[in-house]
Amino acid sequence: MKNLTILALMNALASGALAHSGVDSILPKDGATLAEVPSEISFSFKGEIRLTRVDMIHQDNPAIRLDLSDQTSFTRVFSLPLDGKGEGIYRIKWRGLGKDGHAMQGEFTFTVD
Secondary structure, three states: HHHHHHHHHHHHEEEHHHHOOOOHHHHHHHHOOEEEOEEEEEEEEEEEEEEEEEEEEOOOOOOOOOOOOOOOOOEEEEEEEEOOOOOEEEEEEEEEEEEOEEEEEEEEEEEEE
16 A cells, blocks of 8 residues: 555656646757757747746857847747857756746757757
């Protein structure tokens, strides 16, 4: 009985975590290798969120906060301009707030070769 309770609790916690991950798609795709720096990045979420911060890290340089401009309301799709820094590995880290009040975050990388 104790094992069933633990298993049910673990399943409930995992389901809750997945419910708030919310990312449907990103462009460029995580792990992609591109010939040139994209002019923008885009996020599509399964539910409405409000982005609160997006940082770009190029190679070993310090993070640069991307301009969210007027894209700070609750929605499912975001497109942000990207001021590329040339060839290398890019890491994009994002934070947001789900409409249910839960904090969300994630990251992805792509390479320009």
